[in-house]
Amino acid sequence: MLILGIESTCDETAASVVKDGNEVLSNIVASQEKLHLEFGGVVPEIACRAHLDAITIVIDKAVSGANIELKDLDAIAVANTPGLVGALLIGVTAAKSMAWALNIPLIAVNHLYAHLYSVNLSQKRVQYPLIGLLASGGHTSLFLAENVTDYKYLGGTLDDAAGEAFDKVSKILGLGYPGGPEIDKASKSGFRDAVKFPRSYLKKDSLDFSFSGLKTAVLYHYYGKPGFKNSVDRETKACASPHSIGDIAASFQEAVVEVLVNKTMLAFQKQKRISSPAGIAVGGGVTRNARLREKFEEAANDMDIPVHYPEPEHCTDNAAMIAGLAFHNFKKGDAAGLALEAFPNYRR
Ligand code: KG4
Ligand code: ZN
Numbered sequence: 001m002l003i004l005g006i007e008s009t010c011d012e013t014a015a016s017v018v019k020d021g022n023e024v025l026s027n028i029v030a031s032q033e034k035l036h037l038e039f040g041g042v043v044p045e046i047a048c049r050a051h052l053d054a055i056t057i058v059i060d061k062a063v064s065g066a067n068i069e070l071k072d073l074d075a076i077a078v079a080n081t082p083g084l085v086g087a088l089l090i091g092v093t094a095a096k097s098m099a100w101a102l103n104i105p106l107i108a109v110n111h112l113y114a115h116l117y118s119v120n121l122s123q124k125r126v127q128y129p130l131i132g133l134l135a136s137g138g139h140t141s142l143f144l145a146e147n148v149t150d151y152k153y154l155g156g157t158l159d160d161a162a163g164e165a166f167d168k169v170s171k172i173l174g175l176g177y178p179g180g181p182e183i184d185k186a187s188k189s190g191f192r193d194a195v196k197f198p199r200s201y202l203k204k205d206s207l208d209f210s211f212s213g214l215k216t217a218v219l220y221h222y223y224g225k226p227g228f229k230n231s232v233d234r235e236t237k238a239c240a241s242p243h244s245i246g247d248i249a250a251s252f253q254e255a256v257v258e259v260l261v262n263k264t265m266l267a268f269q270k271q272k273r274i275s276s277p278a279g280i281a282v283g284g285g286v287t288r289n290a291r292l293r294e295k296f297e298e299a300a301n302d303m304d305i306p307v308h309y310p311e312p313e314h315c316t317d318n319a320a321m322i323a324g325l326a327f328h329n330f331k332k333g334d335a336a337g338l339a340l341e342a343f344p345n346y347r348r
Pocket of ligand 2: 136
């Protein structure tokens with residue numbers, strides 16, 4: 001079955017043709033990184049305009065790149081939740097128009113579940129149930145993936161997402177956007193135990209996350225606490241810390257990674273008695289982080305738990321994960337009608 005997937009939830013316009021859920025025939029992503037660079041984050045109005053400009057070109061490229069014609073497609077899939085409402089509507093409208101014009105089924109896909117499904121692309125065999133950690137620019141959540149299509153929410157961030165914290169700290173340190181890859185790179189020249197930044201675990205056994213206090217701790221460390229001796233004027237962008245950017249980046253990264261890994265391991269332990277998970281799946285842009293993978297390997301190897309990662313090109317937003325999961329949703333009888341709506345918020 002050939003499915004065209006469309007993804008436009010945030011700042012990437014993407015389309016992909018996937019055969020039978022895991023054979024990726026094309027994977028086209030038009031990134032808006034350059035447009036949002038000067039703002040250090042995604043500007044919704046700019047994102048929507050860029051989606052409009054790119055969507056038909058990206059879809060054309062995905063179809064021709066798969067060496068097929070539109071008439072060969074069996075269904076159209078689209079991420080209709082969660083995301084920026086204007087951005088979602090562009091993908092949903094394109095998908096509906098194509099499904100109607102080609103007279104083929106339309107399949108709705110949850111963007112978060114698709115990130116966790118992405119470990120199945122590239123024709124791997126993954127055993128379920130799994131504990132899923134989704135760490136991206138917009139979300140940081142833990143799920144129990146009962147099988148490829150059924151996900152139960154276990155916990156999530158109460159404030160900033162992990163990727164958002166990387167982006168904001170990168171801005172504080174005067175590094176580029178998106179911040180994750182910049183901090184990942186800068187960390188290589190620093191010591192991760194140089195600065196002891198706080199780790200927020202919230203209540204005992206909590207599976208929720210909070211990264212805003214850590215972000216503020218980096219801000220105060222970098223500029224000094226406002227009004228205190230040695231603090232510097234933020235306008236000057238001067239660093240008040242005796243540590244190098246590499247040290248601060250590595251220490252911040254260690255604090256995020258430690259909490260992500262420890263909470264995922266806690267979720268695994270808690271679910272062990274209830275649902276006997278067979279392993280862990282991680283997904284989302286932050287799972288490209290080299291230290292996160294290293295730390296997962298350390299923790300999981302000790303406990304003999306398999307950890308599944310997507311290929312690097314399937315970690316950040318892409319449409320292959322949308323078309324892939326859509327195949328299984330459709331097999332389950334889950335097709336959408338042309339009245340499909342876009343839902344900006346995640347609904348458990
Ligand atoms: O999954 P994604 O493309 O978008 C959302 O669904 O939000 O994730 C983008 C996020 C950005 O915040 C970016 O800084 C982060 O993923 N990211 C990383 C790395 N590469 C991308 N974070 C940490 N380390 C990386 N190597
Ligand atoms: Zn995403």
